[in-house]
Amino acid sequence: MEDERQIIERILAGSELAFRQIVDQHSQRIFNYVRRMTRNSAEAEDISQETFIRFWVSRDRFDPGRVKLTTWLHRIAHNLCVDYFRQRQLQERPAPVQPDRQDSPDTEYELSIRAGVVHKALMSLSERQRSAIVLCHYQNFSQHDAAHILDLSVDALESLLRRGRRKLKQKLAKELE
Amino acid sequence: MNLERFTLIVESYGADSHRWPVDERAEALEFSLTSPDALSLLDQAAALDHDLALFELPDSARSVRRVEMAIFSALKPGRLEQLLKWVLPDFDDLAHTLWRPTLVACLPLLLGVVIGLTLTNNTDELSLDEELGLLAFTDIVREEWNNE
Numbered sequence: 059m060e061d062e063r064q065i066i067e068r069i070l071a072g073s074e075l076a077f078r079q080i081v082d083q084h085s086q087r088i089f090n091y092v093r094r095m096t097r098n099s100a101e102a103e104d105i106s107q108e109t110f111i112r113f114w115v116s117r118d119r120f121d122p123g124r125v126k127l128t129t130w131l132h133r134i135a136h137n138l139c140v141d142y143f144r145q146r147q148l149q150e151r152p153a154p155v156q157p158d159r160q161d162s163p164d165t166e167y168e169l170s171i172r173a174g175v176v177h178k179a180l181m182s183l184s185e186r187q188r189s190a191i192v193l194c195h196y197q198n199f200s201q202h203d204a205a206h207i208l209d210l211s212v213d214a215l216e217s218l219l220r221r222g223r224r225k226l227k228q229k230l231a232k233e234l235e
Numbered sequence: 236m237n238l239e240r241f242t243l244i245v246e247s248y249g250a251d252s253h254r255w256p257v258d259e260r261a262e263a264l265e266f267s268l269t270s271p272d273a274l275s276l277l278d279q280a281a282a283l284d285h286d287l288a289l290f291e292l293p294d295s296a297r298s299v300r301r302v303e304m305a306i307f308s309a310l311k312p313g314r315l316e317q318l319l320k321w322v323l324p325d326f327d328d329l330a331h332t333l334w335r336p337t338l339v340a341c342l343p344l345l346l347g348v349v350i351g352l353t354l355t356n357n358t359d360e361l362s363l364d365e366e367l368g369l370l371a372f373t374d375i376v377r378e379e380w381n382n383e
Contacts, residue, residue, distance in 0.1 A: 074310055077310070078307065081303055081306055081307070082303065085299050085302055085303050085306075086295070086299050089295055089298060089299050089302060090292055090295070093292055093295065093298075094290075094292065099295070099298055102298070103298050103301055103302050103305075106299075106302045107302050107305045107306055107309070110302075110306045111306060111309055114310070172286070172289055173289040173290055173291070176286050176287065176289045176290045177290050180287075180290060191287070194248065194254060195249065195254070195284075195287055196287075196290075198254075200257070201248070201256055212256075216243065216247045216248075217247075219246075219247040219248065220243065220246045220247045223246060223247070223249070223280075223283060224246065226283065226286075226287075227279075227283050230283070230286055
């Protein structure tokens with residue numbers, strides 16, 4: 059079976075077929091990241107789609123020797139999320155909370171009060187703190203890769219994580235009392 | 236490793252040692268076994284990790300499928316785009332692709348020549364009725380002229 063390095067070489071040479079393979083391999087993970095960052099499934103779909111289109115259009119800028127493909131894709135997705143939040147802020151519109159009811163109407167996610175509280179607490183974090191926690195805790199990135207995605211030093215990432223987790227702990231303690 | 240650094244690590248990355256910085260992991264693990272304060276910190280961090288684990292996303296297979304379909308359809312160029320791509324010369328390989336816009340530019344000229352030839356043929360070749368009409372007209376004129 060073809061390894062990712064060979065697929066990337068073919069993408070850089072302009073192979074659409076190789077690009078499709080990468081989309082198949084990474085779309086779920088990118089969608090999960092964006093879905094956790096935005097609160098809206100439809101927006102997450104749009105941003106995930108745009109992530110891959112941008113990667114394809116500017117594939118010449120990707121250097122596989124310097125950064126892993128998944129890190130690069132997450133970085134694009136993260137920048138698009140930042141744009142999305144900025145736009146929302148300019149329009150002074152809070153992002154609509156849209157549970158994925160069409161995909162799973164009776165999931166535990168919706169039924170569990172505790173999970174709902176955790177979700178709410180995560181969403182109350184700043185976008186930077188949330189992205190740091192999502193990348194390290196849910197997407198399982200190493201601190202170096204997460205710092206690269208957020209364009210931060212490892213120390214700055216650690217500080218973001220610490221403040222984010224502290225705030226979460228306080229919120230959860232208050233909400234679950 | 237000391238308690239201060241261990242606290243920073245656990246407060247930042249949680250209780251799961253797999254998330255700790257690789258270069259400090261072994262030392263931090265060793266420290267956690269020897270310090271009661273470290274164990275207490277780990278318990279607190281594990282409780283938060285447990286809560287975070289509750290935030291699971293629902294099955295999003297259909298959403299992801301929609302994303303993939305949208306990406307793949309965006310890759311397909313339209314017919315006009317395909318035609319333009321074919322017609323416009325590739326500046327990196329001008330010698331081999333310049334004939335395409337030249338051909339397209341010559342098409343109206345060729346069409347004009349074809350139409351012109353078709354019309355000329357039509358006017359040169361008179362139909363039988365037209366020829367008879369002309370002959371008849373000539374006879375009448377000659378007869379009238381002789382009578383005068």
